[in-house]
Amino acid sequence: MINKIAKDIYMIKIPLPENPLKNLNSYMIRGTERNLLIDTGFNTEICYDALSDGIKETGIDMNNTDIFLTHLHSDHAGLCDRIASPNSKIYMSRVDSQYIKTFFNINYFENLETFFYTLGFSKEEVADNIKNNPIVKYAPPIETEYTEIEDGYTIDLGNRMLKTVLTPGHTPGHMCLYIENEKLLFSGDHIIFDITPNITQWKGFYNALGQYIDSLNTIKNMPVELTFSAHRSPTGNCKERIDELLNHHETRLAEAYNIVKQYPGLSPYDIAAKMTWSIRAKDWKAFPVVQKWFATGEASAHLDYLEDKGEIKSSNIDGQIKYWTIE
Ligand SMILES: [Zn+2]
Incomplete structure (x- = not known):
């Protein structure tokens, strides 16, 4: 149409x-x-x-x-x-x-396995995501x-x-x-x-x-x-929408910061689980794994931003990234 x-x-x-x-x-x-x-x-x-x-x-x-x-x-x-x-x-x-x-390349998601693991995903969820992620499944030919x-x-x-x-x-x-x-x-x-x-x-x-x-x-x-x-x-309206998007991220940054403050030492996956999402699923467990991947990626982007601003810090504990606030 x-x-x-x-x-x-x-x-x-x-x-x-x-x-x-x-x-x-x-x-x-x-x-x-x-x-x-x-x-x-x-x-x-x-x-x-x-x-x-x-x-x-x-x-x-x-x-x-x-x-x-x-x-x-x-x-x-x-x-x-x-x-x-x-x-x-x-x-x-x-x-x-x-x-x-x-x-x-062919090994993109295989190479990302460790990366997903560091964000807090289980091995089973990583395998499920590699199989079902539309970015890989419906991509144009690599050449x-x-x-x-x-x-x-x-x-x-x-x-x-x-x-x-x-x-x-x-x-x-x-x-x-x-x-x-x-x-x-x-x-x-x-x-x-x-x-x-x-x-x-x-x-x-x-x-x-x-x-x-x-x-x-x-x-x-x-x-x-x-x-x-x-x-x-x-x-x-482009300008109004930009302001809404800027405000949205301000709110999300505050939300992510407060979760890190309240629950120190969580992974991006666990922080994402505590954030609010507008998806039709009963709770975090019921999220399809691809949506968990998007949500965790989104949480990570906010955590990176806060870390860049010097408001939080991260540490790799036994292969997983965990976050704390800087007082
Ligand atoms: Zn896109």
């Missing part, structure tokens, strides 16, 4: 069944030189059918179309290789593309070639110029796309209007939450009148 949301811009709604994100908003921009497809969906048949039907409905030919991926996550990148024509460039930030090359781009890179469609804005946080190299003369922003997963973008800990990417907050301020300082985001309802 497609919606024309602006002159020569279509939104293609891609369903993400059994996923709390519910749908991916993919965007197709008709240019006079080239067309541009922004984000693609998981590498599954359901997503492929929705995307290819949507593209057909726009009447646009992939032979004249390039693809821009806001970031490396499989619900955005999954279908890029399948939907591309031999003439299509697949743009991705150099940072995320290099991250895939460095870390997302996909990306056209690596930097912050401020311009994609010229003939009738429109789109400029990349590097917004690290949700992933190490997340990028938004900005059309200056229309004050129009494609915000990807950096700004989502009715759910909070997941911020997690990444190997080799320091203080993800601190970087995310800086990236929210980058966008806050830009003139934006129209925003199109990648999940759920596509648009809303």
